[in-house]
Amino acid sequence: MTSLGAAQHGQPEEPPAPGPARERILDAAHRLMLTVGLARATTKEIARAAGCSEAALYKHFTGKEELFIRVLTERLPRLNPLLSSLVAEPGRGTLEDNLTEIARQAALFYEQSFPIAASLYAETQLKRRHDDAVRAMGSGPHLPIESLAAYLRAERDLGRVSPDADTFAAASLLLGACAQRAFAYDMSDAGRPPADAFAARLVRTLLAGIAP
DSSP, X not given: OOHHHHHHHTOOOOOOOSSOHHHHHHHHHHHHHHHHOTTTOXXXXXXXXXXXXXXXXXXXXXXXXXXXXXHHHHTSOOHHHHHHHXXXXXXXXXXXXXXXXXXXXXXXXXXXXXXXXXXXXXXXXXHHHHHHHHHHTTOOTTHHHHHHHHXXXXXXXXXXXXXXXXXXXXHHHHHHHHHHHHHHGGGSSSOSOOXXXXXXXXXXXXXXXXXX
């Protein structure tokens, strides 16, 4: 538990893990963002939990927004690298297998990232500043949809997707369902469906609409 989280729960603070400063900072940022939310995970608290100064943190990262992006890309399921590799090599493997793996990784990614980012939506001005900073870094939650749509267009060009399929709508449906799984199913009696089974069912249904 981090220094701020430990203080809130009345528990002793855990010492920072050994290792390179950048990795310790990322680990501390990940832990704090999960326990207290992105809005309250300040660079000062992150540096303290990592066992370094705030000045040392800024030697590796431009600020909390970059830390958030690095946590998403380096500490959570690697959705974007998977999408990039498939865009670069369309036609590899079966379309169903590829989309199922995308859906599985996306379901896990959103499951783990939503608790981190949820606190942003409680503070409109903070979210606006965060969005502006993330946009300036060339990142954002829209990129996976655009990458998946690009992959589906490439597969459409190869004849593995129906020529009249709306690839942007298909990408939005698949990733939107994965994001919905992250919070909507906790209220049901059955609970959140397992990622593997959820991904397989989702893709079979999607392919019924876009397969040639």
